[in-house]
Amino acid sequence: MSCSLVFHSVSPKSVSMNSSGLNCSSLAGFKNGIRRFRIKNLDNTRVSMSVSVGSQNTVNDALFSDYRPTHAFLFPGQGAQTVGMGTEAQNVSAASALFKKANAILGFDLLDICINGPKEKLDSTVLSQPAIYVTSLAAVEILRAREGGQCLIESIDVTCGLSLGEYTALAFAGAFSFEDGLKLVKLRGEAMQEASDAANSAMVSVIGLDSEKVQKLCDAANEEVDEGDKVQIANFLCPGNYAVSGGVKGIEAVEAKAKSFKARMMVRLAVAGAFHTRFMESAVSRLEAALAATEIKTPRIPVISNVDAQPHADPGTIKKILARQVTSPVQWEMTLKALLSKGLKKSYELGPGKVIAGIIKRIDKGADIETISA
Structure with missing residues (x-):
């Protein structure tokens, strides 16, 4: 099984219903590598607009503004880490391969820290952020390996993550590679730790x-x-x-x-320290430099930003939003309420813990959410 986390567009085919009740033939929004969405122009008439996923051409940032979610992937943020996470990932080759890739990029055995701790080490900002990022994407591979998992993954039409989890969501949506995302998360953790140490x-x-x-x-x-x-x-x-x-x-x-x-x-x-406030200002310049050097593509599905609870399509805008994110309040409540009000049918929390499931149940007791751990 491939460990690649670049999810390519698929042509609609006739596929029978799987055990999850999902029909892969319903993914008709993809055609010839193009994802089509509806947007509003300035005089409020309806126009159709398309963009090649990953195109380097100028992209209308409002491309996803009229999104209608049905199935969502939600990724946790810092605080979800727990000693022992990553254990299940070793039973799935593609998930296990992500930890091996991470070890090569980080220069240390991330899996050992995830599984064995100690807790104080895993809880540190510089380690917990890459640990949660990798474990969450490993959970995607665990899901993919299950019967009907690939079809379920292809049914996901919106994604988002809590703080750090936004990077995981962008990686899942193909905005950047697993490797580039991990490098950004590593630097983000280090920059936020340094900012915290200074105040x-x-x-x-x-x-x-x-x-x-x-x-x-x-x-x-x-x-x-x-x-x-x-x-x-x-x-x-x-x-x-x-x-x-x-x-x-x-x-x-x-x-x-x-x-x-x-x-x-x-x-x-x-x-x-005081995350998502001006106390993190010194981390912004480091993030801006790293983001400027990173190839970011138009996500293949909407990724809802923590900063304004809106999806963004333009790679340049995504870079600016990610740099602002560490000093801006996290609008998670607004994000979940927007998804639910737009018709979200089911969501999946992928990664360690069940924090997000608890949060969404506080907003809507009847919300349908399943946790996929690794």
């Missing part, structure tokens, strides 16, 4: 409040700290669960005031 910052999850009350809690805390310690909402995850980032004194002020705002729980996050 005394932290993150905390506020449980039990809506986003408006969490914002008021942040405002109250910011009245008591200097500019360098101010806090903000960094992760909009789901109703009742929002992560706040900022200087340590600001985070301590949030924790001290949480009870008066009737927060149910406060959980200090085991991360290196």
